[in-house]
Amino acid sequence: MAQLSTITVESRGAIDILTLNRPAQLNSVSPDMIVELTAYFSGLHDRPTTRVVLLRGNGPQFSAGAELGSDAFAAPGKGRPQRQLKMQQNYSGVIRLMRSCPQPIIGLVHGAACGAGFSFLLACDVRFAAPDARMNAAYIRIGVGGCDMGSGYLLPRLVGLSVASEFLLTGHFLKAERAKAIGLVSDIVPAEDLLTKGIELAEDMLRVSPMGLRMTKQALNTLIDAPSLDAALMMEDRQQVILLETNDHAEAVAAFRERRSPTYSDQ
Template identity: 25%
Template sequence: MTDAPRVTIAIDAGIADVRLNRPAKMNALDPAMFAALIDAIDRIGGDRSVRAVVLSGEGPAFCAGLDMASMASAGAGVDLPVRTHGLANNFQQIAWGWRTLGVPVIAAVHGIAFGGGLQVMSGADITIIHPTTRLSVMEIKWGIVPDMAGFALWRGRVRDDALRELAYTAREFTGTEAVDLGFALRTSDDPHAEAMTLARAIAERNPQAVRAIKRLANEAVEADAADILMEESVEQAALLRSPNQMEAAMANMQKRAAVFTD
């Protein structure tokens, strides 16, 4: 009997519904989960039909963080400074990879998002969260630092002094507080359903323009004004009078649904 896949992907109408699938362990991160998440990012990145991603967890939690027992031996001897995926190492890629994916990613979060799970959530462009979700920047509990791209992902999003307090103490906070601090966009009693509705709205737009907007949004976090202004111009020049841009304009004028090509 084979184990169930650690991550499932269902693609329909341009939306990839991606679910962490280890519910009996609250989707805790073991070596198989790391490999499955990296594979999911690679698979979606190579599929031009995907226009948006919804990332969630099966069962009672989004992700409880590291499965410490299974990771203790797996992490032995790993050279963390070695980059395996561009800017990131394997551990960082499961969160950072969602940020660098070409299409918008919406995290639908419920139950628990601790430690590495919180960082995976933070890789999404947008997070919709159940108000009673329990979250924690938990690494200090184990005497370590967040090292799955958390600080790079939280920069410009999460209030600095609040982030320091949470990282220094591992204090738990709720989904409601996560919205107030910038970890999430809004709360919902059904985060997955709301995330799918948002994904469908995104998938109806010019996919080339949506991808360009994500590149600009990522660039804006760290680039200076001159570089951002130039990137805006470069992206716009590539879009103007392209087939999908013309289709968007015609559909608006004719008051009909647009039909875009990927």
């Protein structure tokens, strides 16, 4: 990966720790950050040795949202609508990549997660929050719609339409206690323990077979929009038949019978 200026990536074995790294700008999401996030998440599709990703922010806030003062959003002149659409698609494209990459993503939020930062969290598979975490769909507070970067799709599926509407229609802040109560975050953890909590869950995920982990994320992505129970069952049946034929399934069964930890080959 090229030299990074807005994010950092630390690899600990099969776990990547991805950090938004513009603390002086409260990790506001600039076009340069979008370029780096796009390259990172695109690369994950062809990097099965990375099995879990932790996403966090450096500094006092997770992310203040999009950097509205950048030329990408402010430059006038001919072709402005086309430039704006391209930039919008670049930003929303990160959400698509986060959901389509085979690795589960664990979001670790502290401080404010606004606008684009909020959407990054919604695109994670699991979220843990520090007590001071607060999140909002800031888009509607700046004269545009509350549904942006996947929020109008992801939030209702995570918390239900009524609660999602409450926050998307107002831009109100969602604080940690309420986020846990409605199931948006799995737990509230002291800020200094967030990374440890994320690594613990990631290590639990590493105890399952690599292909099983990837296919489970894929199935969850698909089944949330399954048209019927029958459609869901048919997909699950086919997934299980594929996984039953892997060497890792045989290894997992043998390890269970022998009361030892399995050694997976991703075969």
